Amino acid sequence: MPTMAVAVDLVILTVRDGALCALIIERLLPPHEGSRALPGGFVLEDEDLEAAAYRELAEETGIEKFPGHLEQLGTYGKPDRDPRGRVVAVAYLLLAPDLPIPKAGSDARHAGWIPVADLAGTLAFDHEAILSDGVERARSKLEYTNLATAFCQSPFTIAQLRQVYEVVWGVELDPRNFHRKVTSTPGFIEPTEERTSHRAGRPAQLFRTGAAESLHPPLLRPGRA
């Protein structure tokens, strides 16, 4: 039976300065030297796939303890997707709050947040398709789960949570209706005793992620009648 290299590639998304951004590295080695790519690397001999994802995350971005959500996205295995030979890539999707990127990882590649909209046509391998699948997965998961909270530092305000939806979906949402929805759906968010104190305006109540893994009924994207 044939054997092949297996890699993990990471689609790491965050909301930053009002834009949906991905964590992108610059490749130092061929192939595609100098161009942009998703973080990733080969799975080791006796390593679980998810463990490989966390290891590459730490090695390439310096993030040791990941505070967000991780799930498997899909596997990409076209025979010619990597010029080095047959490489099957298992992609993982990570949703994170706006993290400061630690110093470049151990293999010295520079990692940084880049707006997804700026990445069209600039990624190596088939990473643009993988990224696109990841973004679409994130968009639809916001409808049926409370994973939008994974983009927020905890605790967060309802306005911050709403901005996550607005940025990821690229739409504007009615603040009143959004507030009603997230507070009336059981398990979406949990209230805390705290409130914000900032320069202007009425203080906002702070919330944490709720226990529900799925929203019933869901919070659907507008304008897809």
Add this chain to the structure above:
Amino acid sequence: MPTMAVAVDLVILTVRDGALCALIIERLLPPHEGSRALPGGFVLEDEDLEAAAYRELAEETGIEKFPGHLEQLGTYGKPDRDPRGRVVAVAYLLLAPDLPIPKAGSDARHAGWIPVADLAGTLAFDHEAILSDGVERARSKLEYTNLATAFCQSPFTIAQLRQVYEVVWGVELDPRNFHRKVTSTPGFIEPTEERTSHRAGRPAQLFRTGAAESLHPPLLRPGRA
């Protein structure tokens, strides 16, 4: 960089005699000789993953031209999941109408439809977990897509389509409300000119799959408030 074997495993589901069934083979070779398993096999050197899925489908079940829906389900790569060594399995989910299973495939394993409820504790490797993930994927896809039509021979009646939902979800649905929902959701199903003619009762109108890939609003499972 380490290399490893890559396999495809197939979760093939249908609705048959009022039960959700999976296409299961009996293993003739070790490991797990004689026990039940999902169809599958190793990906060849220069073969696309999806092509491998279709090839194994033909080889192990004799189905040359698959009439249903195929999508990638997930990848299972625990280092010890196969006693033969490191094997990463890419699972595919197939939804099919109630097909007659052709003669046993070229490698002479016997294939047949088995109710999913009867499979608990009987599958080799980690196939029970894979099957379980596939069933859950199918259940949730019925909410947001018109993939239930992939379980029906075309053309089909609304009652047949409703039975698909009832069997896959394990619930009873109100025939009137279901009829209203599927006929009023644009792109769910397309009417044809034909009608059924059977022994008793008013003839039913026949429909084909609609063009919509997603349902808006979705058809949610009852009882998950």
Add this chain to the structure above:
DNA sequence: TTCGTTTATGTCACTTTGACATTAACCCAT
């Protein structure tokens, strides 16, 4: 023609959503 069976449609109360307005709570400048 009548009965049994199955499909299709009608109705209505309740829930959820979308769109718009008002009140509440805080900071700051005067």
Add this chain to the structure above:
DNA sequence: ATGGGTTAATGTCAAAGTGACATAAACGAA
């Protein structure tokens, strides 16, 4: 201390969607 600016939270109402129940239509068979 007071009023204005700013942001958060809640109120209202019509439209759309859903759940539950009843009735009519179209066939085959007796």
